[in-house]
Amino acid sequence: MENSTAYRTTQIDGLNIFYREAGPKDAPTLLLLHGLPSSSRMFEPLFARLSDRYHLVAPDYPGFGHSDWPDPKKFAYTFDHYAEIVNHFTEALGLPRYTLYMQDYGGPVGFRMALAHPERIEALIVQDAVAHNTGLGANWNTRRAFWADRAANESALRANLLSLAATRARHVGNDANVERHDPDLYTDEFYFLNQPGQGDIQSDLFYDYRTNVENYPKWQAWLREKQPRLLVIWGKYELSFDPSEPEGYRRDVPSAEVHIVDGSHFALDTAADEIAARVRNFMGASRRSAAQ
Secondary structure: OOOOOEEEEEEEOOEEEEEEEEOOOOOOEEEEEOOOOOOHHHHHHHHHHHOOOOEEEEEOOOOOOOOOOOOOOOOOOOHHHHHHHHHHHHHHHOOOOEEEEEEOOHHHHHHHHHHHOHHHEEEEEEEOOOOOHHHEOHHHHHHHHHHHOHHHHHHHHHHHHHOHHHHHHHHHOOOOOHHHOOHHHHHHHHHHHOOOOHHHHHHHHHHHOHHHHHHHHHHHHHHHHHOOOEEEEEEOOOOOEOOOHHHHHHHHOOOOEEEEEOOOOOOHHHHHHHHHHHHHHHHHHHHHHHHO
């Protein structure tokens, strides 16, 4: 039980922020940033496989999981705000350096953090997160219409993004072997999305997603300039984003490791062993490179 997971809450900017933590605190830190509509829970497979050697920390964003869900009328649900809060979270926990593991919404949160404090970043791990406009697939047409005219497209956006079908598709994708996908994972998330206030929270946050698209060129320029150590993991059954996205990262960072794994948008559901092995190898190489 030495490396068992602790479930903690800390006050950040007046909010209760829940987080999972495991592993030796003097080991290299992995800061794990979750996607929609999940929480730090999505990283449980990595906690089980990596906490013997690494210090894992995974917070829930405000409005997600067990963190506070402030009223959207009183709290700005934006990716800028999330990045600010998570930066303050790392400072409160005393995490001066870490490898960022970014999935889905974790990408726009993490890239903002990296640009604000590049000195804190040891390496980047991107799992099914986008930093290029070409990485947004056909199902983003409804979402782009929502950004252009929120009032006219609000109901269509909520169906496209927050329905049970959409929530299931994020986990199963176009994997023909549906029997290996635990339905609790997406039905629990759908239940979460139907809690009072969640529709407004998620709609506000997704309306702000347009700012991510505006920032893609800035993130790409940062990648090309800094050439960080980069591991890209992509589910081959991914439907949320375009399959061209992993190569977009490789164009920016030619030394990037890119691996297509046997999973969907939430690839840890079915490919946790492979992903954990890839992360171990990558983290070990990162430390050897830093020591040279």
